[in-house]
Amino acid sequence: MKITLVQHACSADPEANLGRVHDGIAEAAAGGADLVLLQELHNGPYFCVREEVRAFDLAEPVPGPTTERLSGWAARYGVVVVGSVFERRAAGVYHNTAVVLDRDGRFAGRYRKAHIPDDPGYSEKFYFTPGDTGFEPIDTAVGRLGVLVCWDQWFPEAARLMALAGAEILLYPTAIGFDPSDDDAEQARQLDAWITVQRGHAIANGLPLAACNRVGTEDGNHFWGNSFVCGPQGEMLARAGAQETVLSADPDSARPEQVRRVWPFLRDRRIDAYVELARRFRD
Amino acid sequence: MKITLVQHACSADPEANLGRVHDGIAEAAAGGADLVLLQELHNGPYFCVREEVRAFDLAEPVPGPTTERLSGWAARYGVVVVGSVFERRAAGVYHNTAVVLDRDGRFAGRYRKAHIPDDPGYSEKFYFTPGDTGFEPIDTAVGRLGVLVCWDQWFPEAARLMALAGAEILLYPTAIGFDPSDDDAEQARQLDAWITVQRGHAIANGLPLAACNRVGTEDGNHFWGNSFVCGPQGEMLARAGAQETVLSADPDSARPEQVRRVWPFLRDRRIDAYVELARRFRD
Numbered sequence: 001m002k003i004t005l006v007q008h009a010c011s012a013d014p015e016a017n018l019g020r021v022h023d024g025i026a027e028a029a030a031g032g033a034d035l036v037l038l039q040e041l042h043n044g045p046y047f048c049v050r051e052e053v054r055a056f057d058l059a060e061p062v063p064g065p066t067t068e069r070l071s072g073w074a075a076r077y078g079v080v081v082v083g084s085v086f087e088r089r090a091a092g093v094y095h096n097t098a099v100v101l102d103r104d105g106r107f108a109g110r111y112r113k114a115h116i117p118d119d120p121g122y123s124e125k126f127y128f129t130p131g132d133t134g135f136e137p138i139d140t141a142v143g144r145l146g147v148l149v150c151w152d153q154w155f156p157e158a159a160r161l162m163a164l165a166g167a168e169i170l171l172y173p174t175a176i177g178f179d180p181s182d183d184d185a186e187q188a189r190q191l192d193a194w195i196t197v198q199r200g201h202a203i204a205n206g207l208p209l210a211a212c213n214r215v216g217t218e219d220g221n222h223f224w225g226n227s228f229v230c231g232p233q234g235e236m237l238a239r240a241g242a243q244e245t246v247l248s249a250d251p252d253s254a255r256p257e258q259v260r261r262v263w264p265f266l267r268d269r270r271i272d273a274y275v276e277l278a279r280r281f282r283d
Numbered sequence: 284m285k286i287t288l289v290q291h292a293c294s295a296d297p298e299a300n301l302g303r304v305h306d307g308i309a310e311a312a313a314g315g316a317d318l319v320l321l322q323e324l325h326n327g328p329y330f331c332v333r334e335e336v337r338a339f340d341l342a343e344p345v346p347g348p349t350t351e352r353l354s355g356w357a358a359r360y361g362v363v364v365v366g367s368v369f370e371r372r373a374a375g376v377y378h379n380t381a382v383v384l385d386r387d388g389r390f391a392g393r394y395r396k397a398h399i400p401d402d403p404g405y406s407e408k409f410y411f412t413p414g415d416t417g418f419e420p421i422d423t424a425v426g427r428l429g430v431l432v433c434w435d436q437w438f439p440e441a442a443r444l445m446a447l448a449g450a451e452i453l454l455y456p457t458a459i460g461f462d463p464s465d466d467d468a469e470q471a472r473q474l475d476a477w478i479t480v481q482r483g484h485a486i487a488n489g490l491p492l493a494a495c496n497r498v499g500t501e502d503g504n505h506f507w508g509n510s511f512v513c514g515p516q517g518e519m520l521a522r523a524g525a526q527e528t529v530l531s532a533d534p535d536s537a538r539p540e541q542v543r544r545v546w547p548f549l550r551d552r553r554i555d556a557y558v559e560l561a562r563r564f565r566d
Contacts, residue, residue: 114553114556115552115553116551119545130553135556151551154546155487155548155552155553156439156440156443156484156487157439157443157552157553157557158553160439161556161557161565164559164560164562164564164565166564189516190516192516192517192518193486193516193517196486196517197482197486197517199483200479200482200483200484200487201439201483203476203479203483204438204439204480204483233472233473233475234472235472235475235476266563268398268399268400268438269440269563270398271560271563273397273417273418273444274440274444274560275561276444277440277443277444277447277554277557277561278555278558278560280549282444282447283448283449
């Protein structure tokens, strides 16, 4: 499965951003991609930097206008597209939703971000109702996709539940960046930790993994790019810098089963001893 | 908390190996260590390379002869010692057990390896009954220790359960090595994956972590050393090569709480959605 990530900056003009998305999909398809992974909330600036009621006007239904655009491009170029939409589900119920369009344009499924962050510059708990889709992979013509979103990437539980449900790859649309008030050493630790924890999920589950992050400075957040694809031993297959780019990798689809034969972690999980993972804290 | 790891080769002579352990503890204490982490099954060669009934004769009670030796050294040098014993619990019930001796020599507790590997050269399922201690940290004068053993290090569940129970550091006595029939690239991926997945546990839980591995070639297994200590963002604090060494690091005890304030993963875990982690596979 050849996978291509479209890493870009976002302006305040949704049409310009969707134009960048279109061009990325077209470029990916021309390069032979089977699947295109877009970044989180690719239609516009990262509005969660502050809490503003009017920002809810950016939300839209799913399926809806953005999925229709993505669906048309998926069909036109014959690629599976994983996109990201600020979903309006009902008045007062909004989600940060990943959407999957199959390569014939069919709406293959959605995943609503389960783990919602809230820290300075990332006020997501104000906007996003925690997802209730559970951790269910989405079947497409190119495989069973374990689609998660951004903050989910820090939680081994999410990756594991996708793997247990038969996901063949883990995919993370992302918007993460540096706090400019942090010093260089802290910024370096954060970027490295972000990559490392995800490589850890790949290793623990014997699955390839891709994360697509945005770039550019928006309202104090400096999005760090560094989109990457790794294989089932966490080995780096492709990694971007902090510039706009279209990044491709071609994980060997036979490799995960080989890796899981050598490292049969799923065989040895102590499912009799894990019940307390569903507790907040064991005190 | 200054932590020192004693990474060494093992001969067929238990007294020589325990002498190496003693010297490592003495050297660690002279260097100001608060805690000494030993490697897995440090008393002798890694006998699990094949299945031999007579190898059970190596097992001993816990507390027992080895814990008594370690206890004496812990008290003499005033350091907490985390050791590893082939435990005979009953006829037919043997465990791969980590033991903790407090700095006054008191037997502080044990952890019986929960995840038991079995692959060519590592026939541990023949020898070790899966542990039933659960994932309970062990309190000592220098903190609450999340002691796990070797193969546990590939399982995010084990690290998480220790963190949820208030562990202040994750510690892994280890015996892992290369299969000489693998090519250099595969060996490099395996070593990097072993370090990365553990750094991932440190990150996901906001905890420092140390793994102490053996070195040397024994009966076809080439133990890769590379013992290390990382901080709560997975940042490498100290890392050994493949030679015998005494390795120290001094993780900042205030850092985990700071990291968890910036990255409050424990706040955001979706404990309502994790119940299926206790399933073998979600099919």
